[in-house]
Amino acid sequence: MCGIIGYVGEQQALPILMDALRRLEYRGYDSAGVAVLDGGLQVVRKAGKLDELDKELAPSGLHGTTGIGHTRWATHGPPTDENAHPHSDCDGRIAVIHNGILENFLELRAELEAEGHTLGSDTDTEAIAHLIEAVYDGDIVAATRKALTRLSGAFSIAVVAAGEPDVVVAAKRTSPLIVGRGDHGTLLASDPTALIPYTRDVVHLLDDQVAVIRREGFEITTLDGAPAEGTAIHIDWDLEAAEKGGYDDFMLKEIYEQPGAVADSLRGRLRGGRLHLDEVRLSEEELRGIDKVFVVACGSAYNAGLVAKYAIEHWCRVPVEIDISSEFRYRDPVLGKDTLAVAVSQSGETIDTLEAVRHARRQRAKVIAVSNTVGSSIPREADGVLYTQAGPEVGVAATKTFITQMVVLKLLALYLAQVRGTIYPEEIARIVEDLESLEGKVETVLGSRQQVRGIAEEIHQAADVLFLGRHVGFPLALEGALKLKEISYIHAEGYAAGELKHGPIALISEGTPVVVVATQCHVYAKVIANIQEVKARGARVIAVATEGDTEVAKHADHVITVPSTHELLTPELVVVPLQFLSYEIAKMRGCDVDKPRNLAKSVTVE
Ligand code: M6R
Numbered sequence: 001m002c003g004i005i006g007y008v009g010e011q012q013a014l015p016i017l018m019d020a021l022r023r024l025e026y027r028g029y030d031s032a033g034v035a036v037l038d039g040g041l042q043v044v045r046k047a048g049k050l051d052e053l054d055k056e057l058a059p060s061g062l063h064g065t066t067g068i069g070h071t072r073w074a075t076h077g078p079p080t081d082e083n084a085h086p087h088s089d090c091d092g093r094i095a096v097i098h099n100g101i102l103e104n105f106l107e108l109r110a111e112l113e114a115e116g117h118t119l120g121s122d123t124d125t126e127a128i129a130h131l132i133e134a135v136y137d138g139d140i141v142a143a144t145r146k147a148l149t150r151l152s153g154a155f156s157i158a159v160v161a162a163g164e165p166d167v168v169v170a171a172k173r174t175s176p177l178i179v180g181r182g183d184h185g186t187l188l189a190s191d192p193t194a195l196i197p198y199t200r201d202v203v204h205l206l207d208d209q210v211a212v213i214r215r216e217g218f219e220i221t222t223l224d225g226a227p228a229e230g231t232a233i234h235i236d237w238d239l240e241a242a243e244k245g246g247y248d249d250f251m252l253k254e255i256y257e258q259p260g261a262v263a264d265s266l267r268g269r270l271r272g273g274r275l276h277l278d279e280v281r282l283s284e285e286e287l288r289g290i291d292k293v294f295v296v297a298c299g300s301a302y303n304a305g306l307v308a309k310y311a312i313e314h315w316c317r318v319p320v321e322i323d324i325s326s327e328f329r330y331r332d333p334v335l336g337k338d339t340l341a342v343a344v345s346q347s348g349e350t351i352d353t354l355e356a357v358r359h360a361r362r363q364r365a366k367v368i369a370v371s372n373t374v375g376s377s378i379p380r381e382a383d384g385v386l387y388t389q390a391g392p393e394v395g396v397a398a399t400k401t402f403i404t405q406m407v408v409l410k411l412l413a414l415y416l417a418q419v420r421g422t423i424y425p426e427e428i429a430r431i432v433e434d435l436e437s438l439e440g441k442v443e444t445v446l447g448s449r450q451q452v453r454g455i456a457e458e459i460h461q462a463a464d465v466l467f468l469g470r471h472v473g474f475p476l477a478l479e480g481a482l483k484l485k486e487i488s489y490i491h492a493e494g495y496a497a498g499e500l501k502h503g504p505i506a507l508i509s510e511g512t513p514v515v516v517v518a519t520q521c522h523v524y525a526k527v528i529a530n531i532q533e534v535k536a537r538g539a540r541v542i543a544v545a546t547e548g549d550t551e552v553a554k555h556a557d558h559v560i561t562v563p564s565t566h567e568l569l570t571p572e573l574v575v576v577p578l579q580f581l582s583y584e585i586a587k588m589r590g591c592d593v594d595k596p597r598n599l600a601k602s603v604t605v606e
Pocket of ligand 1: 298397
């Protein structure tokens with residue numbers, strides 16, 4: 001999510017740091033900052049784009065040949081100067097930049113404050129600077145190693161200390177970090193794009209490795225200080241390919257980032273078989289008093305919200321209405337102080353959803369936002385917020401933000417059930433296990449791309465494609481159709497499979513592609529019957545089914561399988577082949593998948 005750069009060398013660090021940060025801009029960010037050592041430690045950080053930081057640095061700049069720089073994509077606390085990195089200790093002698101999410105930062109923060117440390121930001125990162133300070137006795141490498149043993153969660157960090165002018169310490173767990181030696185110094189970064197002008201031979205650190213960066217080179221060790229080796233690679237991509245991580249498009253990169261995005265969105269929220277959602281900011285008493293839930297959203301976020309309706313009603317036994325945001329306030333919905341409105345928006349800026357939030361609040365309803373953008377308008381105006389941790393999504397088509405919306409909405413549903421006591425704790429613990437296994441299962445489904453490409457070759461010239469599903473397969477049918485029309489410009493419709501006979505079946509003629517969500521569930525037999533109905537009328541059926549299903553192959557032309565999971569979690573797996581299908585078809589038709597015509601990433605007009 002965040003961008004990281006570090007340099008120790010013969011040249012002035014600041015121009016190198018700023019140049020690298022500019023090349024990391026494509027990742028998306030909301031604030032930036034640098035720290036440069038010149039005997040002392042100088043830190044400048046600013047909310048906003050790099051131009052804002054540039055203005056703050058002018059006219060004299062910072063002088064010194066060692067430094068670190070950061071572009072922030074907010075995860076804890078809004079984009080403000082105080083929350084921008086680098087973060088420092090109480091005396092301003094240690095500076096830390098961080099990419100990732102610490103799971104135990106609330107405990108660490110409480111402990112540090114009890115010991116007398118003063119923390120001035122909302123971030124998880126600042127705790128790292130104070131943890132290092134607490135054990136620092138003149139050796140920043142040793143102190144960083146000690147502090148790292150206290151961290152749980154995901155991180156890549158870089159650290160500098162005022163009294164040690166020629167060293168940067170870096171370490172990683174889960175989040176990426178690379179190091180490389182250039183002609184005039186040694187560098188570290190979160191992303192190869194930052195290093196391309198300096199070196200194309202880099203080393204990827206492995207989890208729980210520490211790199212000590214000095215002018216003449218770098219040394220990699222384990223957390224205990226034992227010699228270790230990372231993975232050396234030569235980057236032969238050009239800059240554009242590097243920004244896309246070697247993928248052809250941002251959309252494809254973002255599809256492949258989904259296992260990590262799912263894991264990040266669960267991080268710190270599941271402990272001991274229970275849900276911990278401190279960010280909801282509504283008391284348990286208030287949540288127990290809720291007698292109705294409204295979900296409001298647009299586009300893919302609406303489809304994620306529709307999946308959530310099934311989960312909330314099933315687990316919490318509370319009625320859920322779902323509205324397209326632009327319809328919500330004009331139909332005069334019945335809201336009151338015991339209504340919970342859940343506003344889902346990756347950008348947090350969609351104007352119709354924002355107006356729906358305002359309408360709900362005027363009617364005294366409680367509002368929880370689900371968003372991917374910390375500090376955006378919808379979370380700001382809501383009572384509570386649950387952030388998806390997908391990282392910036394560049395492609396216009398929602399992929400990793402859609403899957404994480406579904407995950408986070410399930411967390412909310414389960415949390416409501418936990419608070420209201422509508423499911424036994426053992427059942428919650430079982431579902432928590434299923435949630436924890438999602439990352440690996442999404443990874444498995446990414447293996448379907450080759451098969452899906454073959455299917456795309458067969459159907460990419462179709463004029464119409466129908467998507468069908470029942471129960472949670474229905475919102476997935478809507479999402480599959482939305483994705484296909486949005487990026488390939490093929491006419492596509494998503495329907496509840498049971499609605500077929502009430503009109504859409506007239507669309508089917510010889511060879512019409514019909515994509516059916518046919519995973520194992522309590523309405524599986526009915527879905528098979530629907531497949532038979534379309535097959536009898538000449539449809540070419542592409543079924544997404546559960547691994548081990550031998551029945552569906554008797555009726556469908558193609559079967560793509562996904563691993564078995566809890567019925568309400570199947571959408572997180574089914575969506576992946578649907579994304580691949582629209583992606584492959586759009587590419588075969590020569591469409592720009594990242595910037596489809598007529599569409600914008602954030603829709604801020606009604
Ligand atoms: O930022 P939001 O989640 O509020 O955006 C909602 C829709 O505009 C968005 O999901 C749109 O439908 C996507 N392009 C779908 O891929």
